[in-house]
Amino acid sequence: MTATLVGGIGELVTNDPTLGDGSPLGLLRDTALVVERDRVAWVGPARAAPAADLQFDAGDRAVIPGFVDSHSHLVFAGDRAEEFAARMAGQPYEAGGIRTTVAATRAATDEQLTAQVARHVDEMRRQGTTTVEIKSGYGLTVVDEARALAVAHQFTEETTYLGAHVVAPEYADDPAAYVELVCGPMLEASAPYARWVDVFCERGAFDVDQARTVLQAGKAKGLIPRVHANQLGPGPGVQLASEMGAASADHCTFLDDADVTALADAGVVATLLPAVEFSTRSPYPDARRLLAAGATVALATDCNPGSGYSSSMPLCIALAVREMRMTPAEALWSATAGGAAALRRADIGRLSVGSRADFVVLDAPSYLHLAYRPGVPLVTAVWQAGRPAIG
Numbered sequence: 001m002t003a004t005l006v007g008g009i010g011e012l013v014t015n016d017p018t019l020g021d022g023s024p025l026g027l028l029r030d031t032a033l034v035v036e037r038d039r040v041a042w043v044g045p046a047r048a049a050p051a052a053d054l055q056f057d058a059g060d061r062a063v064i065p066g067f068v069d070s071h072s073h074l075v076f077a078g079d080r081a082e083e084f085a086a087r088m089a090g091q092p093y094e095a096g097g098i099r100t101t102v103a104a105t106r107a108a109t110d111e112q113l114t115a116q117v118a119r120h121v122d123e124m125r126r127q128g129t130t131t132v133e134i135k136s137g138y139g140l141t142v143v144d145e146a147r148a149l150a151v152a153h154q155f156t157e158e159t160t161y162l163g164a165h166v167v168a169p170e171y172a173d174d175p176a177a178y179v180e181l182v183c184g185p186m187l188e189a190s191a192p193y194a195r196w197v198d199v200f201c202e203r204g205a206f207d208v209d210q211a212r213t214v215l216q217a218g219k220a221k222g223l224i225p226r227v228h229a230n231q232l233g234p235g236p237g238v239q240l241a242s243e244m245g246a247a248s249a250d251h252c253t254f255l256d257d258a259d260v261t262a263l264a265d266a267g268v269v270a271t272l273l274p275a276v277e278f279s280t281r282s283p284y285p286d287a288r289r290l291l292a293a294g295a296t297v298a299l300a301t302d303c304n305p306g307s308g309y310s311s312s313m314p315l316c317i318a319l320a321v322r323e324m325r326m327t328p329a330e331a332l333w334s335a336t337a338g339g340a341a342a343l344r345r346a347d348i349g350r351l352s353v354g355s356r357a358d359f360v361v362l363d364a365p366s367y368l369h370l371a372y373r374p375g376v377p378l379v380t381a382v383w384q385a386g387r388p389a390i391g
């Protein structure tokens with residue numbers, strides 16, 4: 001078996017608190033790690049590194065786990081740059097703009113959609129993302145939702161059925177019939193390509209009873225719930241997520257005390273998506289309140305053509321630190337181990353023996369530079385499943 005020694009690591013973030021400095025990041029200095037097949041086989045001081053067949057020199061730079069982007073909407077066609085420009089000129093964000101993307105996505109060929117996802121996954125990888133979750137939700141017909149998931153499934157096993165993104169335009173006068181479609185034939189066609197089921201539980205999308213029906217139907221098909229919750233205003237989404245044992249409640253911008261307690265008590269990950277607040281010029285979620293209550297916080301991009309078209313986890317980290325008062329350490333943890341928790345994955349988001357060898361070399365002496373040098377392309381090399389993918 002070929003072993004590769006990754007040496008010259010000035011600072012290693014392991015996210016294993018039993019290693020290094022005892023902090024949640026498990027920081028080690030002057031370190032090496034050994035990669036065998038797709039796994040980390042050894043981590044320790046550089047001077048004690050075992051012999052290996054191949055060598056890779058990190059050049060005394062910082063090495064961090066690959067980012068886990070646990071929330072994206074990459075299967076779409078077209079863009080909404082004009083809507084963004086209008087919003088920046090003062091018009092408010094409303095959920096209805098999704099319909100523009102639905103029309104463009106339905107009109108696209110499978111090849112066009114596949115090329116579009118490939119382009120964005122590559123764009124993410126160049127910014128250090130090694131695992132991405134991808135949702136459907138711009139097809140809103142049986143055929144178009146199933147094909148969106150089939151396309152996404154070519155790129156990741158973390159695929160999410162979001163037929164309940166908005167009510168399809170054809171069902172505007174009969175949302176109950178649309179919920180039946182989502183829970184019946186659309187779910188039937190989509191479930192083979194999906195691991196998760198999601199619903200946009202928000203005014204203007206689906207109410208709590210409709211959302212519960214969708215999640216229950218998905219669960220009965222073996223899918224695990226996650227919920228778009230409390231983005232545009234206070235609402236029942238977070239409570240529904242805890243009631244349904246969801247892996248994650250995403251957005252969490254408008255929470256009351258009972259919501260915060262419910263997330264912490266039920267072990268539902270609060271996934272915060274600050275690139276959306278940035279791109280819609282909206283108030284940011286209160287990360288400190290969630291952390292103080294003991295909730296697990298993840299950061300993700302929510303990359304989508306409407307409310308936030310950034311694929312950059314480093315941007316999310318910088319925003320979380322500057323605008324949400326997370327420490328740089330908390331933000332990095334949430335963008336790696338937090339994302340892994342939101343996807344219920346123990347093999348990614350960390351760099352200790354047995355974890356998948358997904359890591360990023362930063363052109364910086366410390367991970368602190370991710371927030372300290374916002375907008376600077378610090379990612380110089382990316383390894384994915386034990387192989388160099390970038391750099």
Ligand SMILES: [Zn+2]
Nearest residue numbers: 071073228302
């Ligand atoms: Zn979303």
